[in-house]
Amino acid sequence: MRWKQKPEPCPETVQHLMETLGVDAVIAGLLVQREIKTFEEAKKFFRPSLDDLHDPYLMKDMDKAVARIEKAIAAGERIMVFGDYDVDGTTAVSLVSSYLKTYYPDITTYIPDRYDEGYGVSFKGIDYADDNGISLIIALDCGIKSIEHVNYAKARNIDFIIGDHHRPGDELPDAAAVLDPKREDCHYPYDELCGCGIGFKLIQALGQNRGQGIEDLISYLDLAATAIAADIVPMTGENRIMAHFGLKVINDNPRPGIKALVHLLKKDTLDITDVVFIIAPRINAAGRIKHGNHAVELLTEFNFDQAQQFAAEIENYNSERKGLDKQITIEALLQIETNNEKERFSSVVYQEDWHKGVIGIVASRLTETYYRPTLVFTKSGEKYAASARSVKDFDVYNALEACSDYIVQFGGHKYAAGLTLLPEQYDGFKAKFEAVVADTIPEELRIPEISIDAQIELDAITPKFIRILNQFAPFGPLNMAPVFHTKNLYDTGYGKTMGEKDAHIRLYLKQQQQATPDGFAAIGFNLGAKIAQVKDRALFEGIYCIEENHFNNTTTLQLRLKDIR
Structure with missing residues (x-):
């Protein structure tokens, strides 16, 4: 372990906060480290307020998104809410669909199958929409790079609204609206929202359009808080406000699905760590072991007895996930040891029968063990699929970009990504990735800090x-x-x-x-x-x-x- 003391905070600012807030030097220093330097900033930090959430219409295309949804409702169109199979995606779908259903019944949801369709917007999902007379798809936590999929849908008279938080490519999809604060032409004041956070901003805008205030939407913040915790986004700005109030909902008046999960665990009060390690893995387990639809069923069920049955099923999936995770981790560690790869700059392992639903967890375990960028591959149809994890301050997304000649498709962010490649590309990719990491990772990043x-x-x-x-x-x-x-x-x-x-x-x-x-x-x-x-x-x-x-x-x-x- 490297012990690294944070830089000494400015003494004058520390003294100012000590005097204005009546706190000791340690507390004042902790605040300055978090860029809190005035009484007003400290007040906002210590007393989060829903009034400090930004106007959702500051987000590029929000007006277009609301107009398209209202048009669909006025015309009696069928609407499908589509999202990824992880916590962020399933909570986003649950949040937006359950809100829309409060005043419009013709809403359906769709979560892609992790094994049959893979990550993100799928052609199969669009075909499902086409077969069922759906003319508007709201895609959440995915879609920002789905150029071909959106064109495919458009040719079938299906519009897309995309609500994503991943980095866009050079071209945006030709959708009715693209909500993504990471768009270069979007000047929304906060660009660290997760997919479910984008979903909350969407219902906030829809609510404003219908004369609702933020107090009418507080009950949806339990889902937003769960996604914020699970997706490891910065706990600052709007994320911190939504997490603060969402935790209150989780503890005081949670939706039946979350209440059933907590009830099963016999825990009275949950903090954000409990959400990360207790609620999130169970919601994730549905998509990992069976299907993400089970998570949406749980989170949108309003009969507590039924929710308890869903929660019991998900608990079984989570137990199965734990067993697979443990076994595959043992096999992956053995592979690294057997191949004499302990001294490499990266870990890249593959076994065709590893369960695709847990390779991301295994990648995290290997990263903890050897502390280096890690990819765990398994067979997925005719291709190899992998989950990537990284170490602090090393951008694995950029490293994968440098290996794009050996990749069919990839996406993600600095610390976690997913990719697919052809079997014949694997050896070349493994060698290239090792070379890229060796050339770009500073020596100090190879030791946990x-x-x-x-x-x-x-x-x-x-x-x-x-x-x-x-x-x-x-x-x-x-x-x-x-x-x-x-x-x-x-x-x-x-x-x-x-x-x-x-x-x-x-x-x-x-x-x-x-x-x-x-x-x-x-x-x-x-x-x-x-x-x-x-x-x-x-x-x-x-x-x-x-x-x-x-x-x-x-x-x-x-x-x-x-x-x-």
């Missing part, structure tokens, strides 16, 4: 400090949970390893020469091998996040250790 927000003493962790720290949530990219660094720590003698193969450690920490009489429980996942470093009250330094544990109506503090030395 932990970014430290601030160095503090344990006695700085007071009830007021925790109270303010909790208001930094929800956490996510560009607003991660603060990481602290403390020196001269020691375990009071209760330290032990735990978990399978003693992989983790649990300690009770105090700091040398500190006045605080009480220490803190601490847990370090995958730090079990370091137990020898903390024996016999040996002094060490640690980096950690501060967590609250809620159990049996009791709240206790815990330090989540990231590394010690």
